[in-house]
Amino acid sequence: MTDAKIKGVRERKSRTRKKGVSLLLNFPYLIWLCLFVIIPMFIVAAYAFTTGDGTFTLENFKHLSVYKQNIIDSFIYALIATAVTLVLAYPFAYFMTKRSEATQRVMMMLVMLPMWMNLLILTYSIMNIIEANGIINNLLASLGLGKLQMINTPGAVIFGMVYNYFPYMVLPLYSVLSKIDPSLLEAAADLGSGAPSRFRRVILPLSMPGIVSGVTMVFVPSVSTFYISQKLGGTSVNMIGDIIESLVNRVSTRNLGAMLSLVLMVVILVCIMIMNRFSDEKGGIML
Amino acid sequence: MKTFGKIYMGVVFALMYMPLLVMVFFSFNEANSTAKFTGFSLHWYEEMLRDSAAMDALKNTLILAVVSTIIATVLGTLAAVGIFGMRNKWFKTGVLSATNIPMMNPDIVAGVSLMLLFAFVGRLLGAVESLGFGTILIAHITFSLPYVVLNVLPKLMQTDPHLAEAAQDLGSTPVQAFFRVVLPSISSGVVSGALMAFTLSIDDFVISYYTSGSFTTLPLLIYTMTKKRVTPEMYAVCSCIFISVLVLLLVMNLSQIRQAKKSAQLPVK
Numbered sequence: 182m183t184d185a186k187i188k189g190v191r192e193r194k195s196r197t198r199k200k201g202v203s204l205l206l207n208f209p210y211l212i213w214l215c216l217f218v219i220i221p222m223f224i225v226a227a228y229a230f231t232t233g234d235g236t237f238t239l240e241n242f243k244h245l246s247v248y249k250q251n252i253i254d255s256f257i258y259a260l261i262a263t264a265v266t267l268v269l270a271y272p273f274a275y276f277m278t279k280r281s282e283a284t285q286r287v288m289m290m291l292v293m294l295p296m297w298m299n300l301l302i303l304t305y306s307i308m309n310i311i312e313a314n315g316i317i318n319n320l321l322a323s324l325g326l327g328k329l330q331m332i333n334t335p336g337a338v339i340f341g342m343v344y345n346y347f348p349y350m351v352l353p354l355y356s357v358l359s360k361i362d363p364s365l366l367e368a369a370a371d372l373g374s375g376a377p378s379r380f381r382r383v384i385l386p387l388s389m390p391g392i393v394s395g396v397t398m399v400f401v402p403s404v405s406t407f408y409i410s411q412k413l414g415g416t417s418v419n420m421i422g423d424i425i426e427s428l429v430n431r432v433s434t435r436n437l438g439a440m441l442s443l444v445l446m447v448v449i450l451v452c453i454m455i456m457n458r459f460s461d462e463k464g465g466i467m468l
Numbered sequence: 469m470k471t472f473g474k475i476y477m478g479v480v481f482a483l484m485y486m487p488l489l490v491m492v493f494f495s496f497n498e499a500n501s502t503a504k505f506t507g508f509s510l511h512w513y514e515e516m517l518r519d520s521a522a523m524d525a526l527k528n529t530l531i532l533a534v535v536s537t538i539i540a541t542v543l544g545t546l547a548a549v550g551i552f553g554m555r556n557k558w559f560k561t562g563v564l565s566a567t568n569i570p571m572m573n574p575d576i577v578a579g580v581s582l583m584l585l586f587a588f589v590g591r592l593l594g595a596v597e598s599l600g601f602g603t604i605l606i607a608h609i610t611f612s613l614p615y616v617v618l619n620v621l622p623k624l625m626q627t628d629p630h631l632a633e634a635a636q637d638l639g640s641t642p643v644q645a646f647f648r649v650v651l652p653s654i655s656s657g658v659v660s661g662a663l664m665a666f667t668l669s670i671d672d673f674v675i676s677y678y679t680s681g682s683f684t685t686l687p688l689l690i691y692t693m694t695k696k697r698v699t700p701e702m703y704a705v706c707s708c709i710f711i712s713v714l715v716l717l718l719v720m721n722l723s724q725i726r727q728a729k730k731s732a733q734l735p736v737k
Contacts, residue, residue, distance in 0.1 A: 202550075202642065203551075203554050206546045206550030206553075207546075207554075209547075210546065210617075211563065213543065213610070214563075214567070217582065217607075217610045218569050218610065219569075221581035221582050222569075224581060224584045224585050225581045225584060269480065272476060273477060273480055276473035276474075276477055277477070279473065286724070286725070290717045290718075291485075294713060296667070296671075297713040298488065298710060298713075299673070299690060300671070301687055301690045302491065302702065302706045303488070303491075305502075305698055306487035306490050306502075306703075309494070309502050310486065310490060312503070314503060397572070402575065404574070405575065405577070407576065408673070408691075425580065426576070429678075435584075438580065439580065442576070442577045442580045446574070
């Protein structure tokens, strides 16, 4: 046998061995994915297309018109919250990268700390601050001023979303912004571009992957929330999450809840796919 | 520009920490109110230690987080190694997309889908109560797995694939090669994946809400309490968590800084 042949045989051998090993390692994981990720999605779809006793129907989807306004509201609130978070977090992350390394480390810790706290208790604490007999209104009263109606408004719900998901926007933005090579900006400046055009043509395109993942991480939990809208929106705000929650909890309306879950899931997956396409075109790297 | 940046960051941080400060402040309130401060007392901390429901929930949360993190880390690390070794591009893309699903799916959909699955299987088996520790554990492992896989995979891509082969050529078995060569070089990914899994498990409310049955974790207990008015006791529990996280992060940061200093002193390899 020639050397090349021996090498070929060896390579083939190691390749088949590797294939066997990789399948073996993956086997438990693949089973897990099928059982607890793929199959449950099919079960949701099955519930969505059947009546309570299991016969096929499209009747559930006709109810969409009843919930149309709630679905639209949810998307509008979540979009506003995501936009506000992005506008607040971008300069925040940018200023962070301008600090010394030690300060950046401390700030990073301060940004991450609230992420470890429970969303429910933070939302409740916000409620304490802004409710009718809450801390702000007590302060105003002691100053002899009138009360402000802050809770049970869409604004309160949006504030709650911005507050709770702000760190999830800062982290990806910070990680892309801190990786931008300062010499690129110097080069752009040497070639005669001013600050606004440097931002638009160098910084912004390079931070696109961070924007996309930050927007996804804020928008998805915002649009599907039910706790924040229950606590801060009261009865004035009824989001798609609230409706799914109340429908699924009763067995008689479970199929309707499954239908709404399916719709929500499909709409969000389509949104994410479009966004990822967008960031790919801008030269971002996504998995 | 620089002073503007400082003021801006200061204002944002102040807003960010306002609810947390309110929480800590009112945990020391004398009266049973979370809006009107009447006087300083440690009454609610004593109450917390005496409250068996809160202590049980805390214990449950920690047990669940530890067990689900261990299983998800082992399973996810093996899966990442397996995915990395895959030759079939289509199959690999398929598995990676399936891995992404639990991360992109809204929590409420994931929770509802798992609940429907468990209810369905429960009915098939004729069980009275289909939800409990087992189901919430499965749910927590499921949403943690992608974070482990996606933290380990990039580390594997950075390691030299010939290293493991070299170890095997030098006479170690594939298992030995994995533990002595591959695992040390991906350990930082494994640790950060495990850390994320742990955090997610402790913090999760929505998916637990649908899969827990009578098994109560801290977020679930908080949820039932916030349906009525919360006593400062819950603020006391959360303040304790806040302080322990703060200390943990500080210790991690200090050890990182110390490590960075150490490696700065060593000559570059």
